[in-house]
Amino acid sequence: MRFAARGPGRAVYFHDHRRLELTYTIIPAIALAIMVAASGVVWARVRLGAPPADALTVDVRGEQFAWLARYPGPDGRFGRVDPRRIDARTNPMGLDPDDPAARDDVVSRTLHLVAGRPVRVQLRSTGVLHSFFIPEFRVKQDTVPGMTLEIWFIPTREGQFEIACAELCGIGHYAMRGQVVVHSPAAFEAWLAQQRPALSPAP
């Protein structure tokens, strides 16, 4: 406004202004350093810290184009899985029937969790990269074929939420939606008690 075409005076041109440049470098540098340090503390707690001892462990597998969750069954142990055993209809998780620990494993298309109880999710993938994303929980972790990657968090509220796939994984990527149901502890136990082992489906 001051130096507009019709205004009085001329703009001053200067080539260097050390104090101005130092100011607009140092102030953002300090602000960014504070943000990096503060987020680093949170990152380390979430990503490097072990989940609490009472955490529920769930095995989750991404496939084109759906999510599968596995619970260890009454023996509390996950049985062996083998990608060569995967059959889309009869054994999508690839459970190995030769392993006794696999015979009581429960497999669900919906992820069931407990409000207030930490959960450790072991992520696997069949075929291609996916990304396990629950927007409401601010939880996101890629799934990589051949690797088991872990993420843990604490659902705080009962209700239904959505799992999205956040990695373009093929033609059906847009439809790769899963459901998370967060129960009270009693409702979760009741749900689990109703499930049949994946390897012995209803007659």
Ligand SMILES: [Cu+2]
């Ligand atoms: Cu996907």
